[in-house]
Amino acid sequence: MIQVQHELDVRPILRAGGEPFTVIMDAVKKLGSGQALRLLATFEPIPLYGVLAKKGFAHAAREIGDGDWEVVFTPTAALASPQKAQPVGSTGGSAASPGWPEPSCHLDNRDLEPPEPLVRTLAAVEELRPGEVLSALLCREPVFLLPKLNERGHEWRGGFEADGKTYRLVVRKGAGKEAAA
Amino acid sequence: MIGASLSKWTMSYFGVALLALLGAELLMVVGFGFPSQPVAAPQTLVLVHLVAIGWLSLLLSGALIQFVPVLVAKPLSHPDLPAVALGLLVAGLAALMAGFLGMAGFHLDSTLWLPLGAIGLIAGFTLIIWNLGRTIWSAWPINLPAWFVVAGLASLVGVVVLGTIFSLVLSGLTSNAALLRLTAEGIPLHAALGLGGWLTFTAMGVSYRLLAMFMLSPEAEHRTSRVALVAGVGAIAVIAIGGPVCLLVFGQAVSHPLLAALVLGIVGLGLYGYDIVRLYRNRKRRNIELNALMAAWALAVLGLAGLLLLILTAVGEIDRFAGAVMFLFAFGWLTGLGLAKLYKIVAFLTWLECYGGLLGKRPTPRVQDLVNEPRAMPWFRIYFASVGIAAIAAFLTAPLAFRIAAFGMLVATIGICVQLASIRMLRSVPTPLLHGEKHPRPRLLLPSLQSRR
Structure with a gap:
């Protein structure tokens, strides 16, 4: 279960010409177990992704206007037990959830015309055994697919990757009993 | 959710x-x-x-x-x-x-x-x-396309307010001098806000997303699209606020705000055209479906109509030809785009309605299995050809030729309606995929009776 995010805004430091790296690393050290860090910066802090990935953090970045960026660093261990139908949306973790089994199926649906991504993802989910996981890459938020997954009683997490163009969706097949569809 | x-x-x-x-x-x-x-x-x-x-x-x-x-x-x-x-x-x-x-x-x-x-x-x-x-x-x-819709809805408010004022004056319920003046001279504002702000601007915003989606083009937000939005919002504001202010506060005719809005509108349309050409060029889907091809024809008419509007205004002949230009906007651009997109949207929604619950559980047809493009294409060709002839007849003030061309438009539209109805009735779906009594059948125009989540 993900705890309340810790928020760190380093924009004032950056605008004053300062170097926020140590402040960020201090904040990371002080995070509680499983706690995520929401970082606000004046540019996309790409070098930080590698550094924090080694410390076990997945990232999800988005531009929030005026050239500013919001990046949520989520400890990958915290993605272990997602709530059913609690999508993390555009701030979602971009890594598969380790608490779930490794995805037994990977789909790259980015170059398919609509509604092929919807068709292929649902077909692949139906092939899974309950509890198994698949991951899929898409080129946009799958607005018609997500309610279908909920209807069929599957769990999912999804969000845009740092590039803002690839949407990564991870689905765990439900127990087989469909929600009233 | x-x-x-x-x-x-x-x-x-x-x-x-x-x-x-x-x-x-x-x-x-x-x-x-x-x-x-x-x-x-x-x-x-x-x-x-x-x-x-x-x-x-x-x-x-x-x-x-x-x-x-x-x-x-x-x-x-x-x-x-x-x-x-x-x-x-x-x-x-x-x-x-x-x-x-x-x-x-x-x-x-x-x-x-x-x-x-x-x-x-x-x-x-x-x-x-x-x-x-x-x-x-x-x-x-x-996101950016949604901003176009917001601006279009704001225009709609302006259209409805002006229309209401006209109705009060024309029915004799008010003789307020300001409202009389608005009714006498504000009709171009009402028309520009309706055709330009509400119908065209909203269609532009939605088409950014729909065309990209159906042609698999990258959907990055470009600076040109943002400037098109700003120019369009500027044009809408100049008409909706500048027009009445000019008329009622300064006692001037509305031609100046209309001209300013025209310039802003043409800038917006030009950038939009540039963006759309880029969408078509960068598409990953090489084969173009009927809806995208017909939308391209409609977009070409939009460009032509915009150009004619500009030239006729420049040479001072716009009053004489306003009706013909409006005809091109309404039937070549908006109706052409509308019918083209209907052909895709009706098929997609019907497919989702019938097969959304079955996907992955048994073989289902593709969206393209619901349509019969070779059969639909001639009707679209007749439609656009008739609009072209009717527009020329309107420019030449030749009512009889116009009526004959309008008959072509009517026949083509009936043909397209029959095609849309046969999509709803799943006429083109291959028979092997229609097996079983439980096969879902959508109702033509009403929501199905079963509750849907």
């Missing part, structure tokens, strides 16, 4: 809208309204409002209640409110047309038809704006 589901009432909107289009084309065939009669004749007002409200506004509203949720990835705030809005809009439009027929000398007893029509239309459009506005608000901050 994240995501969008099927809009229940979109097909009903489309059905009523197509009926209005057929009705309007029939009126043109029998020589009712422009160009057989003057642009300002009450008969022309009947025709114009049947097209602008009955056909185009209902088509766009029906599309928006489905696609605003897709644009912002949130469900529609009030899924059943569009049914009430549709009833109010149809009643309002009927009363409005009765009012215009009264002005044309038909004996329709009451002088209150126009304000009654305004009340129905205000109520209906308010429900649409409220519903879409709340949906967009729930997804704040919004």
